[in-house]
Amino acid sequence: MLAEIKGLNEECGVFGIWGHEKAAEITYYGLHALQHRGQDGAGVVTSDGERLKIHKDLGLVNDVFKNADFQDLQGNAAIGHVRYATQGDGGIDNIQPLLFRSQTGSVALAHNGNIMNAYKLRGELERDGSIFQTTSDTEVLAHLIKRNSTSDYETALMEALRSLVGAYAFLIMKENKLYIATDPRGLRPISIGRLGGAYVVASETCAFDLVGASFEREVIPGELVVIDNNGISSKKFADAEPRTMCAMEYVYFSRPDSNVNRVNVHASRKKMGIELAKESPVEADVVTGVPDSSISAAIGYAEQSGLPYELGLIKNRYVGRTFIQPSQDLREQGVKMKLSPVRGIVEGKRVIMIDDSIVRGTTSKRIVRMLKDAGALEVHVRIASPPITNPCYYGIDMSTKEELIAANYSLYGMAKLIGADSLAYLSEEGLKRAIVREDLPHQGICTACFTGEYPVIEKGQKTIEYTKC
Numbered sequence: 001m002l003a004e005i006k007g008l009n010e011e012c013g014v015f016g017i018w019g020h021e022k023a024a025e026i027t028y029y030g031l032h033a034l035q036h037r038g039q040d041g042a043g044v045v046t047s048d049g050e051r052l053k054i055h056k057d058l059g060l061v062n063d064v065f066k067n068a069d070f071q072d073l074q075g076n077a078a079i080g081h082v083r084y085a086t087q088g089d090g091g092i093d094n095i096q097p098l099l100f101r102s103q104t105g106s107v108a109l110a111h112n113g114n115i116m117n118a119y120k121l122r123g124e125l126e127r128d129g130s131i132f133q134t135t136s137d138t139e140v141l142a143h144l145i146k147r148n149s150t151s152d153y154e155t156a157l158m159e160a161l162r163s164l165v166g167a168y169a170f171l172i173m174k175e176n177k178l179y180i181a182t183d184p185r186g187l188r189p190i191s192i193g194r195l196g197g198a199y200v201v202a203s204e205t206c207a208f209d210l211v212g213a214s215f216e217r218e219v220i221p222g223e224l225v226v227i228d229n230n231g232i233s234s235k236k237f238a239d240a241e242p243r244t245m246c247a248m249e250y251v252y253f254s255r256p257d258s259n260v261n262r263v264n265v266h267a268s269r270k271k272m273g274i275e276l277a278k279e280s281p282v283e284a285d286v287v288t289g290v291p292d293s294s295i296s297a298a299i300g301y302a303e304q305s306g307l308p309y310e311l312g313l314i315k316n317r318y319v320g321r322t323f324i325q326p327s328q329d330l331r332e333q334g335v336k337m338k339l340s341p342v343r344g345i346v347e348g349k350r351v352i353m354i355d356d357s358i359v360r361g362t363t364s365k366r367i368v369r370m371l372k373d374a375g376a377l378e379v380h381v382r383i384a385s386p387p388i389t390n391p392c393y394y395g396i397d398m399s400t401k402e403e404l405i406a407a408n409y410s411l412y413g414m415a416k417l418i419g420a421d422s423l424a425y426l427s428e429e430g431l432k433r434a435i436v437r438e439d440l441p442h443q444g445i446c447t448a449c450f451t452g453e454y455p456v457i458e459k460g461q462k463t464i465e466y467t468k469c
Contacts, residue, residue: 012083012096012395013037013203014110014190016171018178018227020198024073026211027080030200031061033207036255037112038082041095045108046075047175052106056081056095077178079171079201081110084397094136097171104149105174111138112203113168113188113395116456121163141170157181158224158237166456167246167394169219171201178227184238185455186221187246187394187446189260192232199227204258218261220442244446244455248396250435251385252293252356262440266296271434272384272426273300273354280424281305282380284350288312290367291339297384298354307352310345312371339367347375357385358414361405365418372419381420386428386450393454394446 013034017023024046031042042064043056053073057064061082081096097110115121118137121144126132130143144160151159157172157179167187172179180201182190193200193213200213208215219225222238245261246253256266276297287309289298302309316338351371358364368379387406401407405414415423426434428447436443448454 012081012110012112013207014079014081014112014169014171014201015203015207016077016079016110016173016178016180016201017195018077018199019229020195021076023075023078023198024070026195026200027078028061028065028070029211030202030207031080031082033210033255034082034203035061037203037253038084040084041092042080042082043095043097044073044078044080045097045099045110045173046073046078047173048075050175052099052101052108052173052175054097054099054108056092056097058092058095077173079108079110079173079178093134096136096138097173098134098136098138098142100142102146107142107145108173109138109142110171111136111141111168112190113183114166114393115140115164115168116166116393117164118166140164141172154179154224154226154235158235161224161237169203176228180219180223180225180227181237182219182221182223183456184222184241185244185446186219186240186261186442187244187456189245189249189254190219192216192219192225199232204254204260206255206258209257215259218442240442242455243442243444245444246394246396247385247431247435247445247447248357248392248449250445251431253396256293256296261442263435263437268435269293269296269356269384270300270303272431273297273302274304275430275434276354276382276384276424276426277301277304279427279430280382282352282382282422282424284352284378284380286310286312286345286349287352287354288345289354290356291315294354294356294384297356301352301354301382301384305352310342312342312345312351312353313367314340314342316340339370341370341374341376343374346371349376350378350380351376352380352382353420354382354384356383357388358383358405358418359388360403361409361414361418364420368419378421379419380422381415381418381424383423383425385426385431386447387425388449390449390452392449394448394456396449 015030041058042061045054097108099108115137118140121140125143145156148156148159168183169188169190170181193208195213221240224235224237226233249260250268254265258265287302287307289295371379389407
């Protein structure tokens, strides 16, 4: 589905490199590979071993760096970030990486996820004298490290990380070191690769492919990885808990050519489609998928059902983003600008429309109407994930429960509302069969948005006052 229209946005993606003379340029290309994870702002911080330098701005990666002078960003290390802005958190101050300077040295932070106890921690830090420059929950970590500065830096960092509750994958860079940390349940993806003699870090492995790096390994939950000119080392700052990688990484967010937790995203989505066809078959003539994240599932559904897969919907890839506004009217108009039905494929046919998820239902309603206006006799909607009935607190710009169609309507009511001749979802068990590989270590997924069973929760804390990432 169209993330920018339906309001289901991943907050950000991170990329880093250590030990390469073209660190800034490689980070620029790495961020291009992660552009789907954030389109509202981007930034890079580099280190030449003595000083951290920054360039960041609002907009797409290409726009942010089109006038950048990479000579001013020289260094053999860099971290970068792309992000989505949630409502009310726009502005360049919140664009990452965040850079902090002090008499004892500088530090840059890039973060994917959400710190659930940021409100509580910020209150404590402000009472102790901290002055915050952003509304980002990421900044809390910098102040926690400084508060523990009587210890050596790595000890202070680990103590600070142990104070956090939530989902996070952090890149933390000082002049002479790069740190990588992920939360004890590993809700957010982050991997390490090699590019010649350099180390590369990214939210998704597709960034390694673009820059020519090879995959080495995932960062283990509760692990602090340290990279410097002497090589790479690892420490455990918290005991790893059962892995609960965000299921939506597989369903929607990650690129199909990425491997998340050693599972290929395209392959898992295709299996979702196969499981969906087993659970919810329907008599029809053709299967089509909503571009782009639903194509893999549509192929799997068609393969399992023995029906032809066709491009019944075409995505216009050259539409600008000026229409993307918070008003519902403009979101709905955006569907027509982004998608077009192929009349020659759907006219006179019973169509199975595969999509990855339904959030509010307004986009699905528009697409079903477009297909029927193009001559489809019937439109049967099949969703390659369970119903989203709960908000996410782990770094996804998820709607409130009141806005989630599946939380407020029966299956029949939803089908009627979107105009579908039938509607069915993949079961939670089917989703797990498609994703989880028992032969691999550290497997497991978070299904909180489907089940309401949150693997990490901060009881009684305010979680919405802060900019995620």
